[in-house]
Each structure stands twice: as C-alpha cells, then as structure tokens.
Amino acid sequence: MDKDYTILINSKNPLPADFIPKHLIDTGLPFDAIPGDPKRLLEEKTAHAALELTARSRMEGLSLYCISGYRSYIRQKELYTGNNYVAAPGTSEHQSGLALDLSCPAVHMELTEAFxxxxxxxxxxxxxxxxxxxxxxxxxxTHITGFPWEPWHIRYVTRPLASYLTLTGLTLEEYHMMENSVDFLDLK
Incomplete structure (x- = not known):
C-alpha cells in the first residue's frame, strides 16, 4: 500500500510548515470557487478519483460540489480560530492535497451536519x-479523531484501504494504531 496515501495527519502527526504536495492539479471538478483559486487543487491521484466520484454523482442526477481542496500552511494559519472545526496549521489534511470538503445546494453549499x-x-x-x-x-x-463529525470531509486513502476502513468502521487513527501494534509484535 502506498504510504503517501495512508499518512496520518493530526495534532500528534503534523506536516512541516514548508510541506507542499507534489503534483497538485485542477481537473475541473465542480467547485464553488473561481478558476485559479488554490483550493481547487488536489494531489493528482486524489484529483482524478474525485473527478470520477463527482462525475458519477452527476450521472445519478445529484448536485455534489467541491468546497475546499488544498490549503497551504499559511492559508490554514489564516483560517485557524481555535474551534473544533478548523485544524491548527500543519495538522490539516487539506495541506496534504488528499482531503476535500463537499456540499450541495440543498444546504446552501454550507459545511454542515445537515449535509x-x-x-x-x-x-x-x-x-x-x-x-x-x-x-x-x-x-x-470524536474521542479518537479529535474532530467532531464532518460528513462533508472526505480523504483519499486508496480504494482497498477505503473499503477496509468503511467495512470495519475503523478510523485512520485506529488503523494506524493497529498497524503500529502489528509492527511492534513483528519485532519480537
């Protein structure tokens, strides 16, 4: 499994301030943002997977819109208010280019649990x-991830891992704890 896509990013595992993902692209996803806005960017494989996802939703008559993709460390610092919904700079998955917030007209393009x-x-x-x-x-x-429920925030982890985590109900934190336990046991 490609470790770049399974990386755990949170308050205990922050990204360096100077981290910028390789191969950030704009694939023309249906965004609630103007062309050229950096939040339209995603890591290349993530962007292509998101394009397939949104195209499929459109084929099924849905109006799924992207709200926020990539965010630089500096942009995250500007947004950070200390509340539970905004990660501290360096701890946001958006900085990795692997995360995407989505919404729809039914909730006025808001990032809300009603989504x-x-x-x-x-x-x-x-x-x-x-x-x-x-x-x-x-x-x-929340007690595991450190964040309240965000039904709008998706993270690219590859199809096999996404299927596994969804079927088991594990979070990325739990997966990493389990992986570290296995590595620890393998060392004995």
Whole structure:
C-alpha cells in the first residue's frame, strides 16, 4: 500500500510548515470557487478519483460540489480560530492535497451536519469508498479523531484501504494504531 496515501495527519502527526504536495492539479471538478483559486487543487491521484466520484454523482442526477481542496500552511494559519472545526496549521489534511470538503445546494453549499441527510450526503457516504475516499471524521468518533463529525470531509486513502476502513468502521487513527501494534509484535 502506498504510504503517501495512508499518512496520518493530526495534532500528534503534523506536516512541516514548508510541506507542499507534489503534483497538485485542477481537473475541473465542480467547485464553488473561481478558476485559479488554490483550493481547487488536489494531489493528482486524489484529483482524478474525485473527478470520477463527482462525475458519477452527476450521472445519478445529484448536485455534489467541491468546497475546499488544498490549503497551504499559511492559508490554514489564516483560517485557524481555535474551534473544533478548523485544524491548527500543519495538522490539516487539506495541506496534504488528499482531503476535500463537499456540499450541495440543498444546504446552501454550507459545511454542515445537515449535509449528511441530503441526497448528496447519503450518496457520498455510500459511494466514497468505491473511489478511494473515506468520511474522515465519522459520527461518534470524536474521542479518537479529535474532530467532531464532518460528513462533508472526505480523504483519499486508496480504494482497498477505503473499503477496509468503511467495512470495519475503523478510523485512520485506529488503523494506524493497529498497524503500529502489528509492527511492534513483528519485532519480537
């Protein structure tokens, strides 16, 4: 499994301030942002998977829109307010280019828990793993992830891992704890 896509980014595992992902691209995803805005960028494989995901949603008559992709360390620093919904600079997955926030017109393109009950939110939860994405901050896992439920925030982790995490109900933190336990046991 490609470790670049399984990287754990959180308050205990921050990215360096100067980290910029290789191969950031804009694939023309349906964004609620003007062309040229850096938040339209994603890491290349992530961008192509997101394009497939949104194209499929459009074929099914849904209006799924991208709200925010890549964010630099500096931009995250500007947004950081100390509340639970905005990660501190260096601890945001958006800096990796692997994360994407989505919404829809039914909730006025807001990033809100109400998104989970929209046709788009229900569809995303069911279909995201088929394209290599997980709902990164699931309901009832705040004590593990450190973030409240964010049904709009998806993270690219590859199709095999997304399927595994979705089927088992594990978060990325739990997966890494399990992987580290296995590595520790293998050392004996």
């Amino acid at each position: 989970a009950e929209t046709q788009e939110g229900l569809w995303l939860k069911k279909h995201a793993p088929l394209y290599g994405f997980i709902i990164r901050y699931p309901e009832n896992k």
